[in-house]
Amino acid sequence: MPVRSGGKNINGVQRKYMFATTLEHWGYRHIAKPFFFRRDPEAVHDRICGIGKRLGGFTITRAVVRTLFCYQHPMLVQTIRGVRFPNPIGLTAGFDKNAELTQIMPAVGFGFEEIGSVTGESCEGNPKPRLWRLPKSKGLVVYYGLKNDGCEAIARRLRGRRFEIPIGTSVARTNCSETVPIEAGIADYVKAFRAFADIGAYFTVNVSCPNTCGGEPFTTPDRLELLLRALDPIYTYKPVFLKLPADLTHDELDALMDVASRHRVHGLIISNLTKRRDRPTINQTEIQGLDKGGIIGRPVFDPSNDLIAHAYRRINRHLILIGSGGVFSAEDAYEKIRLGAYLVQLATGLIFEGPQLIGEINRGLVRLLKRDGFSSVSEAVGSSVRPC
DSSP states (O other), X not given: XXXXXXXXXXXXXXXHHHHHHHHHHHHIXXXXXXXXXXXXXXXXXHHHHHXXXXXXXXXXXXXXXXXXXXXXXXXXXXXXXXEEESSSEEEOTTSSTTSOOTTTHHHHTOSEEEEEEEESSOBOXXXXXXXXXXXXXXXXXXXXXXXXXXXXXXXXXXXXXXXXXOEEEEEEOOSSGGGOSHHHHHHHHHHHHHHTTTSSSEEEEEOOOOSSTTOOGGGSHHHHHHHHHHHTTSOOSSOEEEEEOSSOOHHHHHHHHHHHHTSSOOEXXXXXXXXXXXXXXXXXXXXXXXXXXXXXXXXXXXXXXXXXXXXXXXXXXXXXXXXXXXXXXXXXXXXXXXXXXXXXXXXXXXXXXXXXXXXXXXXXXXXXXXXXXXXXXHHHTTTTTSOO
C-alpha cells in the first residue's frame, strides 16, 4: 500500500490525502477523544498501547496504518551523528515505557521513537492514580514514577530486532529507596546503560524525573559530573543525549552544559516536565488539589523554547538539540526547530489531537520550509536565533 508522500499533484492524490487527514482529525476530535476523555487516563493509555502492539505485529495491519497516517518527504530527512532520521518528529519517552510499540510507530508516521525510561531494576511506579488530564491547559499531570519492566527484560524483548526508524533508549534511576544514595543511583544507571549498549540508535540519560525517591539528584553539576564519568568508559556506538528539566534558569543550564561538554554527550533534550504550578498557561481551577507529579504538554512549550534558544546561542551547533514539550501543530514544531532543535519530540499532542497529528505536522513542516525558502529541515535549524 502506498505511503502518503510529498509531491506536486495538489489536485489529485495530494487532495485525496488532505481530505482523508481532515476526516481522521474530525473523527478523533468528535468521536474518539470524547469517548477516551470520559475514562480513566491510565486505563485508556494501557488499552491504546495494547491495540498498538497488536497492530504492529502483522504486516497487513502495519500497511493499513501506514496508508492512513504516514507522510514522507525528502526535505524532512536528516542524518545526525551517523543516524538517519526520516523526519524530525519523534515519540518522547514515557509513552512506550516497555518498548511494545516500536513496530507500529513508524507506520503512524514518526521519524524516531524513544522508549522507557528504562531503569536498572523493574519498577511498579508510584501508587495509582498517577495520571490526570488538564483539558483547559492542554496538559497532563504525570506521577508514574518510572514504571517499567527493567533493563534486562526490555533488552531481551528488543535484542536482535530490526527497527524501521531510530529507536532511542532513555535510561534513568530505579524508583526505590535503595538507589537514593549517589553511588547506588549511579550503579543503577550503569546497569541500564550497559544492557542497551548495542541495542537501538541512541541513548538518553534522563536526569530530570522528579517523581521518584530522592527526586533529581543528578541535576547539579557536581553530581552530574560523577554520573557521566561513570558512563563514559562503557563502550557504545550510539550517540548520547542528556534530558534536562524545564525549570532550569539560564545559569543552571549553562553549568550543566559545561559539565556535558567535558564528557561523552552529543546533545541535549530540552525539556522534561515542569513542577511549577504557577505557569501562566496552567488553568488554576483544574490543577487545584493535584499537588503530586509534574506537568507536561502545553504548559511546557514556552519554558522549553526559552531554554532551547539559550542553549543554541551558547553552543550553536556543537551539541545537537532535541526540542520537547507542548507540540500540538506544525507551527509548534517549526518554532522549536527555528530556535535550534534538529529534532522534536511529542506525546501529549498525540493524546489531545489524535494519531493523524504526526502526518499533519510533517506535511505542515514541508509547507513552512518552502514558504521560508529552505530546501531542508536542517537549513531551518536555529534560523530565528542565528546572527544574520
